[in-house]
Amino acid sequence: MNMNNGKILEYTRFPSPNPRVELTVITYLSNGLRVKGMLAAPLGNEPLDGFLYLRGGIKNVGKVRPARIAQFAAEGFIVFAPFYRGNQGGEGNEDFAGEDREDAFSAYLLLKSLARVRDIHIFGFSRGGVMALMTAIQFPETASVVTWGGVSDMVLTYRERKDLRRMMKRVIGGTPEKFPERYRERTPLFEMEKLVPPVLIIHGVKDHNVSVEHGYRLESRLRSLEKPVECWYFEEYTHYFPPVVNRKVVEDLSKWMKNQSKRW
Numbered sequence: 001m002n003m004n005n006g007k008i009l010e011y012t013r014f015p016s017p018n019p020r021v022e023l024t025v026i027t028y029l030s031n032g033l034r035v036k037g038m039l040a041a042p043l044g045n046e047p048l049d050g051f052l053y054l055r056g057g058i059k060n061v062g063k064v065r066p067a068r069i070a071q072f073a074a075e076g077f078i079v080f081a082p083f084y085r086g087n088q089g090g091e092g093n094e095d096f097a098g099e100d101r102e103d104a105f106s107a108y109l110l111l112k113s114l115a116r117v118r119d120i121h122i123f124g125f126s127r128g129g130v131m132a133l134m135t136a137i138q139f140p141e142t143a144s145v146v147t148w149g150g151v152s153d154m155v156l157t158y159r160e161r162k163d164l165r166r167m168m169k170r171v172i173g174g175t176p177e178k179f180p181e182r183y184r185e186r187t188p189l190f191e192m193e194k195l196v197p198p199v200l201i202i203h204g205v206k207d208h209n210v211s212v213e214h215g216y217r218l219e220s221r222l223r224s225l226e227k228p229v230e231c232w233y234f235e236e237y238t239h240y241f242p243p244v245v246n247r248k249v250v251e252d253l254s255k256w257m258k259n260q261s262k263r264w
Contacts, residue, residue, distance in 0.1 A: 004029045005102070006109025014038065014066065021070045026080075030106035031099075033091040037082035037107055038064055040073035041116070049143065049261055050117040051077035052108055052135065056126025056149075058094055058167065059087065071247075075254035078117050082107040096171045097130045097154065097186040104135045108142075119143035121257045122197075124150050126210055126239070133188035133195065133218075140196040144260035146253050148202040149210050149239050152218040154186040160211055192221045198228035198260050200253060204237035230256070 010027040024039045042048065053069050056062040064081040073079045082103045085092030094100050111117050121144045124132025129150020136145045151157050155176045158168050169175060176183045184190060199222060203215035212233065222229040232249070234241070241249060 002029070002031050005031060005106040006113060008110060008113075009034060016040075016070055017067045018070045018074055021073045023066055023070065026110070027090075028106060028110050030082075030085065030103045033085050033103075035082060035085050035090040035092070035103050035106070036088050037080055037103075037110075038066065038069060040066075040069040040079040040081075042073055042076065042078070045116065047116050047118050048076055048078050049258070050111040050114070050120035051079040051257075052104070052111055052120060052122045052132075053079050053081035054104055054122065054124040054128035054131040054135070055081060055084070056124075056128045056151075058096055058127065058171070062126060063087070071250055072123070072254070075250065076258075077121070077254070078111070078114060080107055080111050094171070096168065097127065097134070097151075098172065098182075101131060101134050104131045105138050108135055108139055119261045121146070121261070123148070123253075127151050129210070129214070129218075130154065130186060130188055133192075133199075136197055136199075137188060137191055137194045140194075142197040144197050144200065144257050145195075146200045146202065146257065147215075147218065148249075148253075149204065149207055150201070150214060150218070151210050152187070152189055152214040154183045155180075156214060156217070157210070158183065161209075189217060189221050192218075192227065193225055195222075195227060198230070200256055201229065201231045201233075202249065202253065203231075203233055204239060204241065205233055205235045206237060207239045209239035 014023040016023040129147040
């Protein structure tokens with residue numbers, strides 16, 4: 001890993017939807033690339049836990065939403081959400097949990113370098129689920145991991161999402177049959193024995209974007225290894241929860257994270 005990973009190069013203030021939360025677009029280094037992300041920090045100087053927000057999608061699908069990360073910051077976290085390489089003015093090309101995992105690792109180091117940040121929690125939504133698990137494996141001191149509607153198995157994504165196959169073949173370089181190792185290295189299920197922090201799995205049972213089978217496979221693997229895992233399955237919801245429920249789950253998962261922290 002490059003010694004300069006996570007180094008902050010530029011700050012640009014960004015209009016915030018919450019007057020008590022400051023938003024900043026940050027350019028930072030990730031293996032020599034200038035990558036961008038957004039920081040959301042509650043006003044003040046008091047130390048708070050860090051929250052690494054790993055988005056889903058690819059390119060313009062699933063972009064980081066300022067209101068969403070401000071929502072988590074309002075729960076009492078300093079939130080950083082990398083855009084991943086090649087997005088919103090960043091250098092390089094996004095790699096769908098390949099080399100762009102380095103952008104998540106470097107974002108973790110960036111958070112760690114901030115004076116106000118104490119323990120760091122990792123959150124992944126959708127494709128961000130695999131990024132979150134990979135980052136937690138890389139940094140065993142992580143306080144907790146939450147995966148919400150998260151991908152855990154890249155081959156399963158290829159099988160289920162016919163609409164994503166062309167993109168996956170282009171970005172990953174072929175099919176799971178032709179390049180099983182490329183899909184395996186993007187599937188952290190095979191490395192769960194290296195995972196240290198507790199995991200919370202949140203998944204809608206009617207999710208058609210990332211089937212609940214991803215949650216079940218992750219849960220099964222963690223339980224087989226006797227790793228700490230909690231699961232919140234919602235029978236009636238899809239990939240996206242209604243706003244009122246969503247707000248409640250954000251509050252609940254924030255409390256869960258703080259309960260895992262070493263300092264609360």
